[in-house]
Amino acid sequence: MSLQPGGWRKASRSQQQTACVEVGHVVDGAAVRDTKDRDAGYFTASAKQWAQFVNAVKANRFKY
Template identity: 65%
Template sequence: MHPQGWRKSSRSGQRTSCVEVGRTPNGAAVRDTKDRSAGYFTTTGAQWAAFIGAVKAERFD
C-alpha cells in the first residue's frame, strides 16, 4: 500500500528543500520535496514516535 496524506511541515514556509511525511498502515513514510519521484523510505510507528520524541527533546540541535 502506498503512503497517503503527504504533508510538509508548516514551519517549512515557501522553501522547496524540505521533506514530506505520509501515513502508512504501520507507521510513516518520508520523501524529499525536491525529488518526489526518487521514492521514499518507511518507518514503523515505534521508530517514528522515537524520532519525533528526539526532535522535540532537541537531541539534534
C-alpha cells in the same frame, strides 16, 4: 506496512521552504520523501520508530 503512502504533507513551519521533506501515512507508521525529488522514492518507519524520532526532535537531540 502499506506500499502506497497517502496524505503527504510538509511541516507547517516549512511551507515557504523548498529544502524539506514530506511525511505520508502508511499502515502502522510513516513514509518520508524529499519534497524536491518526489520521484526518487521514500523510506518508511514503524509507528514506534516515528514516535521515537519525533520525540528526539522535540528534545533537540539533533544538532546541525
